[in-house]
Amino acid sequence: MKKLITTLILLLPSIGFASGGIELQHANNDINDKASLKAGAELFVNYCMGCHSANYVRYKRIGQDIGISDEELMKDFMFNTEKVGDTMSVAMDKADSARWFGVTPPDLSVIARARGTDWLYTYFMTFYLDSSRPLGVNNLAFPDVGMPHVLWERQGWQEPVYEEHGGHKVIASLQLIGSKEKAEQYETDVRNLVNFLDYIGEPAKLQRLALGWKVMAFLFIFLIFAIFLKKEYWRDIK
Ligand code: HEC
Known part of the structure; x- marks a missing residue:
């Protein structure tokens, strides 16, 4: 097992430089x-x-x-x-x-x-x-x-x-x-x-990235509503 790990570690740099040995x-x-x-x-x-x-x-x-x-x-x-x-x-x-x-x-x-x-x-x-x-x-x-x-x-x-x-x-x-x-x-x-x-x-990456921001914004606004809603519910229970 130890041997395998050492081999893998030794192999790593050669994988990183698969591009003909030059820095990209x-x-x-x-x-x-x-x-x-x-x-x-x-x-x-x-x-x-x-x-x-x-x-x-x-x-x-x-x-x-x-x-x-x-x-x-x-x-x-x-x-x-x-x-x-x-x-x-x-x-x-x-x-x-x-x-x-x-x-x-x-x-x-x-x-x-x-x-x-x-x-x-x-x-x-x-x-x-x-x-x-x-x-x-x-x-x-x-x-x-x-x-x-x-x-x-x-x-x-x-x-x-x-x-x-x-x-x-x-x-x-x-x-x-x-x-x-x-x-x-x-x-x-x-x-x-x-x-x-x-x-x-x-090509869908453009739309995916644009949509991602909209989803995040929606979730954030929804979170604010959820916090207020939670407060509203718990007020009567306490
Ligand atoms: C005159 C014909 C010709 C033109 C024009 C040409 N290429 Fe190539 N290209 C080739 C050949 C042939 C190969 C294969 C080289 C090899 O395998 O040794 C190649 C390989 C490549 C590779 C490497 C592919 C791989 O195997 O990873 C890329 C990237 C590439 N071309 C991009 C371009 C781009 C971008 C342009 C335009 C700016 C372009 N080529 C214009 C003939 C051409």
């Missing part, structure tokens, strides 16, 4: 921020849906939740489909994409639940140039990733800075080739994108 950066996203969700949705349809689908999400639902009219949805958000009631599927053939990238880009409907928002944020912050990879890039959160750095125009490229550690060359940090203003804008872009992925992972 914080997404700090807020799914109640509708402007951020809308900006994230725009990035998603423009930069991701060439390859990834979100098959469990309907355009219309997004429009209703974030406050985008059907006309605006059709004009700015929908390129593959015609009806606002459609789901966010892609036209790309699965066999083609597997041939091009070696692996089919996964559906992203619930990726935020599978990976967590901090992992996603870190993933988009840590693409770096690596000439040994087929696409010329690698990623700290997802070593040997098969996806290109699709947002490079918005971020610029990052170069790895190496350090010696016990005879091994390891990446100490990433250095951005580009301007500081652009870097700040990119952080906002990634936060918005992760926010959108978080939202589509559970």
